[in-house]
Amino acid sequence: EVQLLESGGGSVQPGGSLRLSCAASGFIFSNYAINWVRQAPGKGLEWVSAITGSGDTTYYADSVKGRFTISRDNSKDTLYFQMNSLRADDTAVYYCAKDKEYSSALGKIDHWGQGTLVTVSS
Amino acid sequence: DIVMTQSPDSLAVSLGERATINCKSSQSILYSSNNKNYLAWYQQKPGHPPKLLIYWASTRESGVPERFIGSGSGTDFTLTISSLQAEDVAIYYCQQYYGTPTFGGGTKVEIK
Numbered sequence: 001e002v003q004l005l006e007s008g009g010g011s012v013q014p015g016g017s018l019r020l021s022c023a024a025s026g027f028i029f030s031n032y033a034i035n036w037v038r039q040a041p042g043k044g045l046e047w048v049s050a051i052t053g054s055g056d057t058t059y060y061a062d063s064v065k066g067r068f069t070i071s072r073d074n075s076k077d078t079l080y081f082q083m084n085s086l087r088a089d090d091t092a093v094y095y096c097a098k099d100k101e102y103s104s105a106l107g108k109i110d111h112w113g114q115g116t117l118v119t120v121s122s
Numbered sequence: 123d124i125v126m127t128q129s130p131d132s133l134a135v136s137l138g139e140r141a142t143i144n145c146k147s148s149q150s151i152l153y154s155s156n157n158k159n160y161l162a163w164y165q166q167k168p169g170h171p172p173k174l175l176i177y178w179a180s181t182r183e184s185g186v187p188e189r190f191i192g193s194g195s196g197t198d199f200t201l202t203i204s205s206l207q208a209e210d211v212a213i214y215y216c217q218q219y220y221g222t223p224t225f226g227g228g229t230k231v232e233i234k
Contacts (some may be wrong), residue, residue, distance in 0.1 A: 029161060045217075047217075047223040047225065097171075106221075106222060108174060109172075
């Protein structure tokens with residue numbers, strides 16, 4: 001059974017940093033691109049970042065480019081998201097989400113974690 | 123970025139009746155080399171992450187009931203729930219993956 005378990009969320013002041021993690025199991029982690037998708041309270045879904053299975057290519061939404069960094073450690077089946085210079089509008093539940101297709105990226109998502117809440121407030 | 127526009131924002135349908143959700147992309151998401159539309163539909167229930175229902179605009183994900191039907195091509199797409207059940211109450215999102223992924227704003231489906 002595919003499982004994605006996010007951690008690292010919490011409350012932080014504007015300008016601060018957080019590092020999210022996503023521990024994966026139930027599939028060959030290195031074969032699949034993984035995404036971060038966020039959802040502000042009461043709002044819709046926003047794709048924010050993705051990384052290929054090998055980790056050699058990363059993608060970012062304009063809203064986070066230059067502030068957030070996605071990475072992965074395939075030896076630990078874990079995805080990371082370093083979030084710097086946080087702003088109030090970054091407040092959201094952050095989902096770790098797996099691409100459906102082998103060796104693809106920026107595709108449809110077939111498994112999602114339960115999400116971790118990031119709150120940016122003074 | 124490709125903008126995805128869903129309509130309506132919400133709808134209320136009687137049990138057993140048809141629910142229709144529309145999704146329009148700001149440019150064609152039909153890839154000519156494989157004749158596939160790069161569109162997915164997701165269902166999200168309160169307090170839960172989204173669930174993939176449909177991809178390639180009309181291919182049902184494994185385990186998804188047959189009452190969920192995806193259709194359309196190019197820039198205009200539809201998700202139809204042919205006979206609404208109580209467990210279908212949720213917010214539905216379309217997503218394009220032709221370019222950098224973007225989601226529609228969501229459509230809330232309720233029971234009338």
